[in-house]
Amino acid sequence: MLILDRYLFRSFLKSFIFCLIVFIFLFIIVDIFGSLQEILNNHPSILKILELYLYAVPVIIGQTAPIAALLATLFTLGQMNQANEIIAMRSSGLSIWHIVRPFVLFGFILSLSIFVMNETITPYAQKMSKFIKRYYVDKAYGSTQDVPLENVAIYGYDNRLYFLNKFYPKTNTIEGLTILEHDAQQNVRSKVYAEKAVWRNNRWVLYQCFIYYLGEGQRIRGEPLYFSDKVYRIEETPEDFMRQNIPVENMNTKDLANYIARLPESGAQNTIIRMKVDLFQKTSSPFTSFIIILLGIPSAIIVRRRAVAFSSIGICMGISFLFYVLFAVLTALGKAGVLPPLLAAWGSHIIFGGTALYLIAHTQ
Template sequence: MRFAELSPFPLISAYLRREFLRSFFLCLSLFLGIALLVDFFDRLNEFVKYAAPASTILRYFLFKAPLLLTQAAPAAALTGALLSLGLLSRHQEILALKTCGLSPWQIARPLLLSASVLSAGVWGWNEAVVPYSFHKSRYINTVEIKKKPFKGLFNERGFWYHGEQVFYHVEHFDSHTNTLLGLTIYTLDDHFQVHSLIEASQAYWQGGW
């Protein structure tokens, strides 16, 4: 079923959807730019201290951007919805739509459906792109900028370990049974792109994992 068929006013639905998406991407670009600027000035002394090349700094922020996009998307969706509705109301378009017989639900439905699609897209982006790009940015910051060895990283989502052309992510380690829980293995090719992905609910130590 096509999106337009969900509404008796397909042209109006398409217009409302377009206005929402325009506001969403405008807000997303604005929030991303602000986040990058804040991160840049927060790390400026560090870049100067380690004499980081401009190309390395640029690569760091390129790989950091997917995470910032994910973090900014919910606020951008909310702000975009409010902005698009505000502009429609300012130009009396909301009143015109009500005069044509559209209920508040029919006006809001294209925005809600678009937001649902965006949420699914952000979820897929967060699962497929962010883990690799985030830890690539950490690798650049640790190894290429600070000139330090890069191995593992603990955070609130578990433990990351960087081996030879491979990333390991473990959600939890049970020291009593030597068991890894929620293991994900990202194998990289020579161009540092994800070549394969292996997931296991558990891994046991029996002379090796």
């Protein structure tokens, strides 16, 4: 039995690696042609171009692994079925679950590996890929300049909402800072605007600062206070602004969970719901490969002739497309607050995974 499992596993692994390499190669070729104008104009070194696409590999693997796994499943089982190997296995008394066990096990290991990769390697790889493209390929800024983060919005401590027009990480300077402080009912009780804010001696110093206090009906009470420079108590450090400004797709589950834990104080319920959906998707998305393999198994096993093979591939691709459509629909419903975040992220996996298991169990 172990010999048979190794044979099936090895055949599937060869097909999967081949498909994955093809997808990585095609992605890089397409991206190079898309960036060809910038490459010709800015003349980045070959080493930097190689480094750029080396950092892009984890992202490509995460995106293309499900389709590569589907094609490997259809090809491997289809070839075995047309060679009557599956009939021989069934005739020897093996159940359908014994035959497909290596594929199911591989799908689970693959999904688990992608999850670990997304938690550890991918966030750093995405950051470095964007950095190399910005500085060496597009050359949007000189390497010695302090590149600003623009239009930053952050929910912070003490029920505050921060808007930063420009934040310069190198000098810890903010241009155009607006702070909205809310009460327990989420009414704005004060507004602070500063033309400039600088982090000095572990505190924020605001320049050309105006402070407005609001009363009932969000009306300004009295005259605004003006300060040419003022030390203002802000819990967030420059590192906090940098960390919280990271796009959700560049966060791992720990970073995103920690960020969500801070949001209830600001009462941003809609934002909390959307981010909870994103958080649960970070656990469900890697297991798409596992579900796709389950969907491909019954289609591949029923193949008898080549014409039927192409038909089964088309049907399986169509079912996989429906899976992604349902995944997108449930995500939208979850972020709109119609569905619980956990169900929105895992609903399509549960529905199609259960359907695939039923079809496998009833495959003759």
